Amino acid sequence: MTGADDETDETDEHDDETEAEADPPPPVSQEQFLEWRSPRFGAANPESMTNPVWVWLVESGFNAWKANKLLDGPSALGAGPGWCFERFGRSTTELPDGRTVLVAGEHEDHYDPDFYIYNDVVVRHPDGRVEIFGYPREVFPPTDFHSATLVGDRIILIGNLGYPRERNPGHTQVLALELETFAVREVVTSGDPPGWIHEHTATLAENGRAILVQRGKLDRGEDSSLVENIDEWRLDLETWQWTRLTERRWPRRELRRSDGRPNHLWEYQQAGWFRSVGWEKDLQEQLASLTEELGTEPDLALAEQLFRPSVAHEALADDDDAHDTVRIMVEGVLVRFVNTLYAVQMTVEGDLPQETVGAIAGELRDRLTALENTPYELHEL
Template sequence: MTGADDDPRDDEDDEDDDADEPPPPPPDFTREQFLEWRSPRYGAANPERLTNPVWTWLVRAGVNAWSVTRQFDGPSALAAGPGWCFERFGRSTTELPDGRQILVAGEHEDYYDPDFFIYNDVVVRHPDGRIDIFGYPRDVFPPTDGHSATRVGDRIILIGSIGYQNERRPGHTQVLALDLGTFAITTIPTGGEMPGWIHGHGAALTDDGRAIVVQRGKLELGGDTSLVENIDDWRLDLDTWQWQRLTDRRWPRFELHREDRQRNHLWDLRQACWYREVGWGDQLAEQLEKLDTALGAPPDLDLAGQLFRPSIAHEVLKDDDDAYNTVRVRVDGVVVRFVDNGHSLQMTVEGELPEATVRAIADELRAKLELLERTSYTSKRL
């Protein structure tokens, strides 16, 4: 099963890991060359070879755009635009039988960072250390991140993307093919019942090599709905390029968010609860002061600790290490999952429960959120 790389933001501050890494090789280019190649650019052909000493060094060294700009006294990204960077998340990595590694696109940082950029390039690492970098016209290969990459013969099939917000196409699924001989990229028109604008999913080639099965991930539905989890499985036939829905899980789902549409404070509340649990008094006092200012009153940590504990009989399930900001409980043998993304909270009932039970859990959750944040919440069924 293949998908996007793990989010490197989870590892950037891991000093122990950094201590084991060898220092990056010294740059082998001049400041003039750096200024020439400091910025991302789209290719003029399909593909255009954009291999150059600056980007090649950045691939090898693992140095981000901000660091290399400071090292070469380059212009600020605030004035000159984002710098080219290979420190990315949402990038796919495919190992070929001949030892080559194919790394496709990805995103550096997020929209609020001046070096934020979603890439549409392909980087090839050769076993002997050589590096090739290919660029593409934007209309041939849109800026892509969070996709999956599945090798099928002499091609890599790229499915899905997050992409820039104003370029997403709810209901459509992006499917591209990367030719491993020419490195040209083509769009593959598909039909049938497709997943929609999906990213962060897994993709697996079937045993007979005739189809790709897509599972999990998130979907852009458009409108004022946040990204929602993909709870169904999908099959893309590689002979006909027709999509088929393999499951139709009609699980009850709710999205809850502040009525003012501002970010919630659940992460800060969880952090304060943890500081209290481990006895870190200074950090707890600082967190409580921060929350007091944000909420306009001292936070109720006891209530925060019971946010995802419904009044009806339930069993708290062990944390899933692969599921960030997710809490699961089991009610009458059915898993109820709560996922917080900072802007909204989504509740999913993974099976059948009486409607009165489902509604009671959702209503209680909304009431607790309003008490915790001292503001009105809305609850919408997805």
């Protein structure tokens, strides 16, 4: 996820003004905008919330900041987030009759004043019409990074990241969106669920009798990091019972700064890229910033070798779909390193001698400690 830059220069401001001048006049009045600028929960299941402002935002693709600027609305810093259809973690389902159903999602992240996790449903009709439905929070919690599987006349919504305070580790959110009425209902399941999962895949299987859930991330609670889901689950669509299909006991390690602060691996990566393309000015600015934050001169050579352990290994090509992941092969076993803002997670996808796993993880801890100029802790996941 990305956020707006904190700094602008005169050129950026001029570009913004030129862009605003090129946009057609909003098809809504300021009075209408002020009435509908803010997101809200529905009072019924569902409540029709189709209105000119939200329809305009769906059709134009303008984010909340731009809409607010065009209509001279109040700052989100004081008035709260504006309604927005520019979202991450939203599901899109194409129906056989040509309609498209778009469910919930979030705009930006917590650092943005327009950050919000939605619990609405937007229907785009083949003739261009747009319908928007809202729901009470207790019927349809704010939901993002879920899966949506079309099953007959329903869409089964599995999983959710949601606001941290509303997550329920160990439980898997399952909702059914009825396409005849657009009502949402909770599906009570049994068995062995994946847990609080998001960013996964859900595949209709067994001639429509089950949904197979794979990959994604899990919130396991207890102040732990989000961890990769390395197993597979089956949800029976007749009994609504979860069955765990795999229980992989792969060695997994997590490395975090002892002070709990975010790491600087992205900044190191940017510096390395600036050097590779010859952007000397940007490189020097990044190195100066890193030096100030780390309290020592950054070691780009060490950063480039961070995930190249001393044990014999083969470096694998980057996965285009996982920019935050580095993969190597050790003794025929895949080892993956996943970067997050607060941690590096290491997963060994198979059997390696314990001493080999320990050597790779220990060396990585020492390198991270040197790169960040602060102690790192090593934990089993």
